[in-house]
Amino acid sequence: MITMLLRVLGREYAGRVRRTVALMTATALAEGLSYALLVPVLRALFGGTPDDAWPWLLAFGAAVVGYAVLRYISDRSGFRAGTTMLHGMYHRLGDHLARLPIGWYRPGRVGEVSVLASQGVLQAMGVIAHLLAPFISACVTPLTIVGVMLVFNWQLGLAALAAAPVVAAVQLRTARATTATDTQRVAREREATDRVIEYLQAQPVLRAGGRTVERFQLLDDSLADQQHASRRATLAALPGVLGLAATVQAVFTALLALGAYLALGGDIGAAEVLAVLVLAARCADPLLSLAEIGGSLRAARAELACLDEVLHAEPLPEPCEPLRPTGHDVEFDAVTFRHGGRTVADAVSLSVPEGQRLAVVGPSGAGKTTLLQLLARFYDVDAGAVRVGGVDVREMATAELMARIAIVFQDVYLFDGTIEDNVRLGRPDATDAEVRAAAAAALLDEVVERLPGGWSAHVGEGGALLSGGERQRIAIARALLKDAPVVLLDEVTSALDPVSEAAVHTGIERLMAGRTVVMVAHRMRTVRRADRVAFLDGGRIVEQGSHDELLRRGGRYAEYWDLTLSPAGPA
Template sequence: MIRMLLRVLGHEYARPVRRTVVLMTVTAMAEGLSYALLVPVLRELFGGTPEDARPWLIAFGVAVAVYAALRYISDLSGFRAGTTLLRGVYHRLGDHLARLPVGWYSAARVGEVSVLASRGVLRAMSVIAHLLAPFISAAVTPLTIVVVMLAFHWQLGLAALVGVPVVAAIQIWTGRSMAAGDAERAERDHEAAGRVIEYLQAQPVLRAGGRTAERFRLLDDSLREVGRASRRATLSALPGVVGLTLAVQAMFTALLVLGTHLALGGDIGAAEVLAILVLAARCADPLLSLSDIGGQLRGARSELVRLDTVLRTEPLPEPREPVQPVGHGLEFASVSFRHGDRTVFDDVSLSVPEGQRLAVVGPSGAGKSTLLHLLARFYDVDAGAVRVGGVDVRAISTDVLMSRIAIVFQDVYLFDGTIEENVRLGRPDADEAEVRAAATAAKLDEVIERLPGGWATNVGEGGALLSGGERQRVSIARALLKNAPIVLLDEVTSALDPVNEAAVHEGIERLMAGRTVVMVAHRLRTVQRADRIVFLDGGRVMEEGDHEELLRRDGRYAEFWRVSPAAAARE
């Protein structure tokens, strides 16, 4: 587990972890050695001259003081290491997630990562701060005491040593028998959490359909499965807990019987037997705590495995020698791309000269949004090349590529903060005049004027306190402030009311002015002024030309145009 922990943390954190482990091990050994002084103390106290026990009592007090100091230092080191590593893991996880391809983020995986980044990381890092010291103490202190027993009386020490592999075997067997139960319980917990979220989110639909009672049954069934899984996990742990308790008690009984036999035979004094039994009793507490600590370690280890799996996911590779693009033209050169088992593009070629506008239309699932994602290098193509400024995007560093592209998506996500903070994400170093100018161009100033908090209005998580049109205006202002030479637009007005649509269109026109633009739209009236239109279907470019030319061909685009609201409005 320590090896996996070090792999998750990275090489830069290996040294403090090893130092903490060594310090905790030394502390556990010091604890065991301090108990060794009980043997001479008890021997002198029960001997003919009890006053001779005074030096040993002083030595015992010094040993306990040394152990207490070491324990304080090791615990403090564990807490400091834990908090430092927690911060480091969050940074490492965040940096790694930012480099993973967007296609990796499926709906289920986003939920898993959100749980992992909150509860999972805290539980995994609790190993250093809270579990490592008790575990090392429970394992090392009894071993040290057994070594002390061997030094004082080899027969009793050997009898205690026989119990070590028995305890280890029980722990290993318990861990293996509980692994399946722990996995099932984690799966049921995850499923139940999903059912709860689903139930809450689906309230409007369920109430409208009169199916609230049915949904209650689904949720109840899921919660019952959690209860059953928890009972099975508890029952699978019970034999190990009982077995460990019986083994420890059997070891103590064996030592008592053997010690009594040796004392009656004159091979050892009663005081030494009493001291050995005291040491054996001191071994029992940490050994019995192994069951509880082991369960917590298994839970933390499962989180470490998930964290390790995410961190070992290969991100998109960065070029060793990045190339600076010349110009802002865009090109698809014989691009093929698969997403899962589906072929999205099959040998697609098209180009957008610098400063021109390309509109991409086609049926749902034709790959329109994926085309934008490939231009922004959210994925890497399987064959061919995507070029920006004549350079393959795989040869451009991510920072340089992103600095040249402004993206406005249909589903706008705003961070929980003020409107100004969300606009400034486009260019954090912009001055106040530039931010205000971008807001005016995006018609965001109209929104700000009617909000009681103005620029300081909090938008809520995901922008939940703003309407869809207001969020789009923030997104356009952000893109205007970025002032990138390439603009990618994805269905930005498909779900807006007429007032917001008009305002957003005006902002979009300002955003597109003088830039290289690729726009995706279902509402065909938004693409009439494009320099060129591409009709995608079945992973191929079916038609290409300007609006009037495609209408004259009377092909797929003309068919789409005839059934569009824009065509109906002109009749």
């Protein structure tokens, strides 16, 4: 457990964890040794001179005070270590997630990561603060007491020591029996979280289908699976709980019988028997707590394993000696990329001189958006190279590449903050004047003026409080504020009404002015303003040239153009 914890946290926390564990172990030893003083106390109380118990009582009191101080210091150390590690774990997880390739975020990752980043991290980091001290105490204190019993009477001590391998065997058997069920339970919990998120996001579709009363079957099934998995996990742990309780009870009974036998034979006094039984009773509580603590530790270990798996997911490699581009031209050189078992880009070669515009068109699923993602290095190509300013994007530092690229997606995601917060995401250190200028260029100032709260108006989660056109204007203002030399546009007007589309087009024109642009477009109004057009189908470049040149050829692009102009076409 400690090894995995350090692997997840990083070696910089190793010293702190070891010091905390040592302090907790010393506290557990002090607790066990303090109980050793009960033997002379009881011997004096039940002997001929009860007053002889006072020195031992004072010593016992001093030992208890010393233990209490150690316990306070160790608990405080555990809590402080836990909170520090929790803070560090959130930062480490967040930084790592930001470096993982976009392809890692497959369907289902949202629920998995949301559970892991909230419940999982808290449970895993709670090991140091809440579980480690009780676990060490439950193991070390009883063994210390058994050592004390061996000193006072070896027969009773050996009888108590015989329980140690039995308790260990019960714990190991329980751990093995519950490992599979715990894994299934965690998987079902994450699946249920995915279904809850899906149910909430699918409300418009469900209501449009008239399903406002019926229960959502997928959610019901996942919750039922979660319930069954939790029940199986509980039943798997039950034999261990009962076995541990039976073992503790059997050992106490054996000690009672052996003590009575030795006392009747004159080998030991009644006071010593009573003292040993008191010590044995004190062992029972921490031993019985092992069942609950063990279950919590196994759950925490499962979360640690999930964290370890995420943190060992390979990010895109960073170059040891990153290169800086000398210009802002873009080139796809025989690019091949496979994803999901199919070839999405097949030997694609394109070039965009600095300051010019390339429009990529083609049917849905042709791989158009993938080209933009490869250029932004959301993925690495399988063959060929993608270059910016003559430098392969794999040889550039990620920060350098991102500083040179501004992206406006079709589906704009806004963070749950104010309009100004979302615009400033493009360049957080921008002045108020620069933010206002970017907003005006994107025609966002019209939106700000009519919204209650103006710049301080909240956009809601994902921008849910704004229309699609308003979200696009924020995205364009954000890109204008960033002022990057290369602009990527992904069908930004495909789902807008005519009024919003006209406003967004104005902002896009100002964004593209003087910059190298690669745009994915269905709207022919956007394509006609490109210097060059590439028609993509099945991951391959079918034809490329200027808009007028491709129309004169009468090929696939011309057919696509005619289709968009027809009444039934996607104009």
